[in-house]
Amino acid sequence: MKKTLVTLLQLVLFLLVFLAGSLFPPFHIEHVLIAAPGSTRVFVADGLLLMLALYVLIVAVEALTKRLRTAAPWTTTALVLAAILGFMMKFGFLTRSAY
Numbered sequence: 812m813k814k815t816l817v818t819l820l821q822l823v824l825f826l827l828v829f830l831a832g833s834l835f836p837p838f839h840i841e842h843v844l845i846a847a848p849g850s851t852r853v854f855v856a857d858g859l860l861l862m863l864a865l866y867v868l869i870v871a872v873e874a875l876t877k878r879l880r881t882a883a884p885w886t887t888t889a890l891v892l893a894a895i896l897g898f899m900m901k902f903g904f905l906t907r908s909a910y
Contacts, residue, residue: 814877814882815828815887817882817885818885818886818888818889819889821869821885821886821889821890821893822889822892822893822896824865825862825865825866825889825890825893825894825897826893826896827896828861828862828865829859829860829861829862829893829894829897829902829903830858830897830902831858831861832855832857832858832859832860832861832862832903833855833857833858833859833897833902833903834858836855836857836858837857838857838860839855839857840855840856840857840860841853841854841905842856843853843862844904847870848909849908849909849910850906850907850908850909851906851907851909852904852906853904853905853906853907854901854903854904854905855895855903855904855905857903858897858902858903859894859903862893862894862897863890866886866887866890867895868885870883873886881883889908
């Protein structure tokens with residue numbers, strides 16, 4: 812029960828970091844997906860990179876506390892679910908219109 816609760820909290824934390832990095836991009840890393848005459852579809856990768864950096868930080872702390880074998884699979888599950896949910900909610904996708 813405790814591992815499930817911690818995993819859900821990590822999932823929410825990853826989603827919030829993904830959302831915040833997508834709305835307020837600190838690095839302005841953008842990839843053009845579709846360039847049409849009237850509008851351009853762009854993916855802002857800052858939220859995804861910040862989420863991955865947070866994952867590396869959490870796994871490093873788990874390694875230092877020698878709980879890597881028991882905690883890392885749950886953290887990885889939270890990261891994968893947050894990425895799937897974030898892409899389903901279209902975090903980071905931006906449409907720029909010429910009009």
